[in-house]
Amino acid sequence: ESETVLSALEDGVLRLTLNRPDKLNAFNEAMHVALRAGFERAHSDDHVRAVLLTGAGRGFSAGQDLGDRDPRKGGTPDLGQTIETFYNPLLRLIRNLEKPVVCAVNGVAAGAGANIAFACDITLAARSARFIQAFAKIGLVPDSGGTWSLSRLIGEARAKALALTAEPLDAETAASWGLIWRAIDDAALLDEATALAARLAAGPTKGIGLTKRAIQAAANNAFDEQLDLERDLQREAGRSADYAEGVAAFLEKRKPEFKGR
Numbered sequence: 001e002s003e004t005v006l007s008a009l010e011d012g013v014l015r016l017t018l019n020r021p022d023k024l025n026a027f028n029e030a031m032h033v034a035l036r037a038g039f040e041r042a043h044s045d046d047h048v049r050a051v052l053l054t055g056a057g058r059g060f061s062a063g064q065d066l067g068d069r070d071p072r073k074g075g076t077p078d079l080g081q082t083i084e085t086f087y088n089p090l091l092r093l094i095r096n097l098e099k100p101v102v103c104a105v106n107g108v109a110a111g112a113g114a115n116i117a118f119a120c121d122i123t124l125a126a127r128s129a130r131f132i133q134a135f136a137k138i139g140l141v142p143d144s145g146g147t148w149s150l151s152r153l154i155g156e157a158r159a160k161a162l163a164l165t166a167e168p169l170d171a172e173t174a175a176s177w178g179l180i181w182r183a184i185d186d187a188a189l190l191d192e193a194t195a196l197a198a199r200l201a202a203g204p205t206k207g208i209g210l211t212k213r214a215i216q217a218a219a220n221n222a223f224d225e226q227l228d229l230e231r232d233l234q235r236e237a238g239r240s241a242d243y244a245e246g247v248a249a250f251l252e253k254r255k256p257e258f259k260g261r
């Protein structure tokens with residue numbers, strides 16, 4: 001099989017393209033390993049200042065490759081083990097990466113494919129894309145953080161209806177509900193997502209990373225704890241070279257040149 005994830009670094013943006021188009025980019029082990037390697041690179045490589053995640057072909061991702069779960073081949077797989085080994089580490093990498101992750105949902109996103117898109121920081125979707133909590137159709141529970149992100153992003157009523165019925169949700173509705181950032185005309189999606197990721201990559205990476213951390217932490221913090229966290233993170237951001245550059249550029253009435261430090 002050819003490369004399951006295509007990886008390219010340009011203008012500080014690491015573009016990761018899920019690449020099993022014949023299977024609507026369903027996840028097999030090779031694709032998991034490759035995608036994880038991409039996000040690990042994003043963590044460790046200073047040249048990477050934003051990630052853009054998308055899919056090749058007409059789908060974004062159809063979730064787990066069910067061909068690898070054929071019960072007729074015998075045995076009962078331990079899905080707790082596959083979640084622990086493959087999906088959960090990926091979701092933690094995306095959330096813990098202190099750099100922005102833009103997701104361009106180019107087509108159908110089902111099962112884990114949908115929930116991975118919802119875990120990214122800014123998710124755009126082609127107008128023709130649909131999101132499906134496909135788990136209910138095969139007797140599973142939403143994973144990849146879906147029960148967490150759906151409840152938080154759109155509330156329990158909508159989360160339950162989507163998860164229990166597996167009804168497809170179109171991109172426009174997903175955007176109007178606040179599940180994603182924007183629905184974009186199909187032909188413009190990749191250009192818009194690339195421009196957004198490049199803009200973020202040219203930004204003050206340290207401050208952006210700390211902002212991501214603060215907003216995510218708010219889910220678990222009381223107001224007073226969050227104020228303390230903002231104080232601590234602002235102290236850290238205030239020591240960055242990009243902050244000094246941002247203020248200097250403002251005072252000199254010029255465009256800032258952020259270095260990501």
Ligand code: T3D
Pocket residue numbers: 022023024026062063064065066067069079082083108110111112113132134135137138140143
């Ligand atoms: O197992 C664990 O480790 C636990 C973790 C679970 C995480 C999960 O994601 S569970 C949920 C798994 N995903 C699904 O149940 C979705 C299955 N797919 C679909 O329901 C439909 O394919 C879609 C609604 C996504 C798209 O429908 P449509 O009509 O646009 O396309 P299609 O014709 O169904 O699919 C095109 C091809 O992709 C087709 O192959 P073929 O017939 O051309 O050779 C189809 O079999 C293949 N494909 C689509 N999804 C999967 C898949 N092959 C394997 N696994 C898939 N998930």
